[in-house]
Amino acid sequence: MFSEVQDVFKNYEEAVSEKDVEKFLAGYAPNVHLFDCWGKWEHNGIGEWKTAVTEWFDGVEEEGVGLRAELMEEVVMENEGLAHVHGAIKFAGIDEEGKEFRSVTNRFTFLLEKVDGSWRITHEHSSLPISTEDGKAIFG
Template identity: 50%
Template sequence: MSVGFHEVQEVLENYKSAVYEKDVERYVSSYASDLHIYDCWNDWECVGIAQWRKFTKEWFHGLDEEGALVKVDFDEVVIEENSNLAFVRCNVTFAAYNESGEKLRQMTERFTFVLRKENESWNIIHQHSSLPISMETGKGIFNRK
């Protein structure tokens, strides 16, 4: 799938809609083939588009089995860019709903994206998600206060 993202904001909008529609190929179209991701889930890191596609298929398959739709919202978005590199930091809220519209769960993570422009299109080359950690329990804090 060849998709061009001429504005950084288009990459974020594609992320949101592809997750909601559970469209693996559209979702990974936002990422460069040589991406490097530090994620909060399971693996310490993900290197390369093939590994990210596999992770995404598993994620979306799990949502299908559950009958869940996930709405993504970006909050406190800061974008800095020059001609060929961009930096985005934001809070990302993932809210899962069942088919009747009932909210099943919600969590918010901190995200940083680094994007590179190639052939006039922006693609994510690095993504880092994080959570603050409770000093009392050692567990991640998934909801903003």
């Protein structure tokens, strides 16, 4: 149960670090809708999102690296049943000694709603800016 919006994001960061799919998905509503900037245009529902997250965590597991997600510069606007959060998330690969060896920063927007008394992400949009010069993504 996530009684505060920030509880969802603390869980998000912990679940990424632990590569725990079920813990990660606990912060999402069953009917979640996502616009992703990696691989697939969108994901509809927790089942599609679970497949993508499982592939992500399993892919990193094969590389033998750890993960870190850090939410930065988040701006939270909320009322009793609806919250809007935007900012950036830095995802980093961590070596066996705990040192960061690669990273990427995505922009994000989350819409959260109270679902059965707990905050859950119902919509997520991640993006990277695109260069007008060469049409390639600009990685932060």
